[in-house]
Amino acid sequence: MLNKKEEIFVVDENNNPIESRPRDEAHSKGLWHRNSHVWIINSRDEILCQKRSLKKDSNPGFWEPFFGGHLKPNQEYLESAVQEVNEELGLSVRKKDLTLFKIFKDRDHKEFQSIFKILWYGDISKIKFDKDEVEELKLLPISEVKDTLLTKKNYKWTIIGYETEFFEWLEKG
Secondary structure, three states: OOOOOOEEEEEOOOOOEEEEEEHHHHHHOOOOEEEEEEEEEEOOOEEEEEEEOOOOOOOOOOEEOOEEEEOOOOOOHHHHHHHHHHHHHOOOOOHHHOEEEEEEEEOOOOEEEEEEEEEEOOOHHHOOOOOOOEEEEEEEEHHHHHHHHHHOOOOOEOOOOOHHHHHHHHHHO
16 A cells, blocks of 8 residues: 655755655655666566556556665665565565666656666566556566657656666667
8 A cells, every 4th residue: 555654765966865754745845765666577588567556646557667666764775676576576586686777867756766677587477466556467578668668659658768778778788
């Protein structure tokens, strides 16, 4: 269940820590904060995508090619990424399995987003996802997700702003 009073990590516009504030206040006042995104890719070059729960406060029912969430007070990006994948999907991942792409400064959402990728060898049918967070899961070819996001063909997908650079990074290996 979405907790609007959840304390999140508020930072200044240079990503320096300030204090914790309730989630709804950080969003309503446009306070800078931190977030983690984890892109889960399998050996068949498919991305595990989620349809966001209709209970979510932002982009409910939209598709996303990543999983993640806000950092709690005094939480590190990597720790948050591991925790979010575990909470949303019930997958046990280790810090050492995540590869950091970059920290992206999202001026629209006032977020510093850590973007990670992980190679995953599991079976989608065995994932027990949190229905308060995720409505549906599907594996899609990287090429299809890239085409959808970069051409903005489908308005029911969350588009952040780092996607072009991320796909270029993926292609470089």
